[in-house]
Amino acid sequence: MGAGHAHRLYRHGHSPVHALPPQCKLAAVFCFVLVVVSTPRSAVWAFGLYAVLLATVAAVARVPAGFLLRRLLIEVPFVAFAVLMPFVAEGPRTEVLGLSLSVHGLWGAWNILAKGTLGVAASVLLASTTELRELLLGLQRLRLPALLVQIASFMIRYGDVITDEMRRMRVARASRGFEARGPRHWGVLAKSAGALFIRSYERGERVHLAMVSRGYAGSMPVIDDVTASRAQWSYAAVLPAAALLVCLMGWFL
Amino acid sequence: MHVPDGFIDAPVSVAAGAVAAAAVAVSLRGARRELDERTAPLAGLVSAFIFAVQMLNFPVAAGTSGHLLGGALAAILVGPYTGVLCVSVVLLIQGVLFADGGLTALGVNITDMAIVTVVVAYALFRALVKVLPNGRGGVTSAAFVAALVSVPAAAVAFTGIYALGGTTDVALGKVFTAMVGVHVLIGIGEAVITAATVGAVIAVRPDLVHGARDLRRPLELKEATV
Structure with a gap:
């Protein structure tokens, strides 16, 4: 089980950002992203300042830039969409390198790229400085319903188990000479998915019985309750507060 | 179809978040009824x-492949409330942990991918199961149609949210045509896979298919002459 407890995005460390209680970090990231989203897109410099803010947090958390940039690749599908925008959007057109592009489309593409990238970067920073269990604890402290947190924790706890089960089924198919080439082979894959569902569900039943036999009555005991001090809250609030300042400047300048 | 941050403006994102929160709260109560303390x-x-x-990748042709979205499958296998919960939790974890889908767009993502897909799929599935002949064929065809419609329905819901709070200047008609067009294609794949998967489950453990649980016949004792 040892390997399953830290997720792939997490980077172990002892920086001040790592040490912050998870609920403070979650709230800070959420407020930051909300502020970024409400910034007018014409304030181009504001997004640069946001990027600087995030880079500062990354530096304090000692998350290397290369690591952060590699994680940003998850955004690539939206980049493709953003690149299309100037070609399909309405409104007045402008000439760039001999191509006729929509001005509104260019602004729209910039808007999505800038805000989307900042959002992804903030989430990646959160995930790389916060352990899974802590994240769930933080969500619970932020008044997310306990049942929802429990479901999420079971999903994370057994996610690797189920994925591994699927990998074993793939190995079993491959070792019998199966190779999926097209829709003709979907039947076999769908049967695997069906079997995987039955195995997952039955595992759920066994897990539940094991829990009941250990005294589970609908709620999990909280062993390490993390409370946040006023100082920690204000330390975490620096990021969204600075972002809010930038946002207000963006609206009024 | 995970919507990133900045695609939908802040007020509409917050409103979609409120809708999603309410739907998840209702589902939490409903799921307790479906599964009690389990x-x-x-x-x-x-x-x-x-x-x-x-x-799980399903190869289509020439190196392209698709995968299951799972909303319709979840609704049919475990029921609408648990289905909404499960897909919402998956989206939450993908957003918080894998940065897949923006945090402020979480409400939008849950509304169109968890709520609309599951509700549309389940309503259609139940209606069709009642109409179609009993048995495995009827259930799999109902699953097929339910999954087929649920994916474009999510695209329509997304276009609706876009009409309210889209930050880009692409004409609504274009967004609608593109989204629904692409998602009809995705829906066909989703439908084939969902129907086959439901068929595979119903062949082995028919009691685990929530949407068809009232089709189960009670066990009957039969005399056998030896």
Whole structure:
């Protein structure tokens, strides 16, 4: 089980950002992203300042830039969409390198790229400085319903188990000479998915019985309750507060 | 179709978040009725299943492949309330942990991918199961149609949200045509896979298909002459 407890995005460390209680970090990231989203897109410099803010947090958390940039690749599908925008959007057109592009489309593409990238970067920073269990604890402290947190924790706890089960089924198919080439082979894959569902569900039943036999009555005991001090809250609030300042400047300048 | 941050403006994102929160709250109560105190482990494992099955690639042709979205499948296999919960939890974890889908767009993502897909799929499925002949064929065809319609329905819901709070200047008609067009294609794949998967489950454990549980016949004792 040892390997399953830290997720792939997490980077172990002892920086001040790592040490912050998870609920403070979650709230800070959420407020930051909300502020970024409400910034007018014409304030181009504001997004640069946001990027600087995030880079500062990354530096304090000692998350290397290369690591952060590699994680940003998850955004690539939206980049493709953003690149299309100037070609399909309405409104007045402008000439760039001999191509006729929509001005509104260019602004729209910039808007999505800038805000989307900042959002992804903030989430990646959160995930790389916060352990899974802590994240769930933080969500619970932020008044997310306990049942929802429990479901999420079971999903994370057994996610690797189920994925591994699927990998074993793939190995079993491959070792019998199966190779999926097209829709003709979907039947076999769908049967695997069906079997995987039955195995997952039955595992759920066994897990539940094991829990009941250990005294589970609908709620999990909280062993390490993390409370946040006023100082920690204000330390975490620096990021969204600075972002809010930038946002207000963006609206009024 | 995970919507990133900045695609939908802040007020509409917050409103969609409120809708999603309300729907999740209703589902939490409903799931307790569907699963009683087994809710947490079972819904958790089903979420893990959906998460895993989204990684199962179905090759289409010439190197392209698709994967299951799982909303309709979850609705049919575990019921609408648990289905909404499971897909929402998957989206939450993908947003918080894998940065897939923006945090402020979480409400938008849950509204169109968890709520609309599951509700549309389940309503259609139940209606069709009542109409179609009993048995495995009827259930799989109902699953096929339910999954086929649920994906474009999510695209229509997304276009609606876009009409309210889209930040880009692409004409609504174009967004609608593109989204629905692409998602009809995706829906066909989703429908074939969902129907086959439901068929595979119903062949082995018919009692686990929530949407068809009233089709089960009670066990009967038969005399056998030796």
